[in-house]
Amino acid sequence: MATASITMSEAQFNTLRKIVYERSGIHFQDSKKYVLESRLSRRLEEMNFENFDQYLMFLTAGPYQTDEFQEMFNRITINETSFFRNxxxxxxxxxxxxxxxxxxxxxxxxxxxxxxxxxxxxxxxxxxxxxxxxxxxxxxxxxxxxxxxxxxxxxxxxxxxxxxxxxxxxxxxxxxxxxxxxxxxxxxxxxxxxxxxxxxxxxxxxxxxxxxxxxxxxxxxxxxxxxxxxxxxxxxxxxxxxxxxxxxxxxxxxxxxxxxxxxxxxxxxxxxxxxxxxxxxxxxxxxx
Ligand SMILES: C[S@@+](CC[C@H](N)C(=O)[O-])C[C@H]1O[C@@H](n2cnc3c(N)ncnc32)[C@H](O)[C@@H]1O
Missing domain, CATH: 3.40.50.150 (Vaccinia Virus protein VP39)
Structure with missing residues (x-):
């Protein structure tokens, strides 16, 4: 499991997973906090955010939110597949x-x-x-x-x-x-x-x-x-x-x-x- 460079608190996880669920129906269980944390902490670094509160603010307010939601889904979805699967x-x-x-x-x-x-x-x-x-x-x-x-x-x-x-x-x-x-x-x-x-x-x-x-x-x-x-x-x-x-x-x-x-x-x-x-x-x- 990759270690996240920016950590996510329980409160930040709960806010983020609620937003993700409302937008997409994807439900992150309690045990999956590390997935959101590790996949998005890299994004925070790229955007020079210091913590998840700043990212949550960016995600939910302001003119860029639609693009950022897209970017977020690009990163947090599990895309495993193969030809002739099952x-x-x-x-x-x-x-x-x-x-x-x-x-x-x-x-x-x-x-x-x-x-x-x-x-x-x-x-x-x-x-x-x-x-x-x-x-x-x-x-x-x-x-x-x-x-x-x-x-x-x-x-x-x-x-x-x-x-x-x-x-x-x-x-x-x-x-x-x-x-x-x-x-x-x-x-x-x-x-x-x-x-x-x-x-x-x-x-x-x-x-x-x-x-x-x-x-x-x-x-x-x-x-x-x-x-x-x-x-x-x-x-x-x-x-x-x-x-x-x-x-x-x-x-x-x-x-x-x-x-x-x-x-x-x-x-x-x-x-x-x-x-x-x-x-x-x-x-x-x-x-x-
Ligand atoms: C594990 S892959 C499955 C791919 C393929 N159906 C298979 O069985 O091999 C799941 C895909 O569902 C997509 N996905 C997740 N939530 C979605 C949603 N709300 N609407 C559309 N696609 C979604 C993900 O982006 C991901 O590419």
Missing amino acids: EPQLEVFEKEILPEVLEARKDTKRLRIWSSASSTGEEPYTLAIQIHRTLGVRLPDWHVEILGTDISEKVLMTAQSGVYPSYSIRTLNPLILKRYFTEEKGTYALDPTIKSMVRFELLNLKDAISARRFGTWDVIFCRNVMIYFDDQMKTHCTKLFYDQLAKDGALFIGHSETLRNIDVPFEPIPVPHAFAYKKADGTGKGEA
Whole structure:
């Protein structure tokens, strides 16, 4: 654990985590004070602040607050991800859910997928690879839209570049690596066709109004972010996903996450390793 050069008092921690929660729904438990302290003390140094009171003042008052919130989220979010993360779940997407959705959309040939906490892009690009290999030569006949969104501007810049360090491809099947990436001086550039299938937008899941502007989705992924939320924020997000999911669509959450205690009518799709849900009553908007 890195030692923070500027220490944070309990009172400063409580003020800061309340602000972070109100803005983003990210809940820092008591035991996570060191995360905020170590990640932000460097920022304080860069800005020549002597203590967290000065930073809190800067964050909440004055004309720069919006930019600083962005900078803060760039630093305090946990962005861990990788290509084909939790492969058994992605197999369920590719082998079970995707064929059903393609069949259901065969007339319109329109497919819309949302990766709602996409981090540096590995998740939505993985979905693009899966769709690319499933549709094969039929791909040009389809209008495929894959959107990756995240609260951190910094991760989205990496996502948009489509170029990854060796760490990101650490678990990747060598055949996929060979087929979809070009190595250059130790970095891996994604195939331009796959890159062009995904677009990225800055979006805070707390902001349901902005999220609704993107319309309705056939499949929504929200993996490994709800672990940072409390039940109130999880309910907010799950309601949002319910409203924005086509009536025959599917929601995927992370394998260590659950919708238990969340009062939104989703039911598990009975496939092993999936952690996937569909609308229990099949209501809502039609296709995406
Ligand atoms: C651990 S990563 C998960 C990435 C990917 N979904 C996966 O499972 O590999 C969690 C991401 O959620 C983002 N995040 C946290 N709070 C958010 C919020 N309120 N709105 C949107 N994204 C958020 C973080 O910036 C981070 O990039």
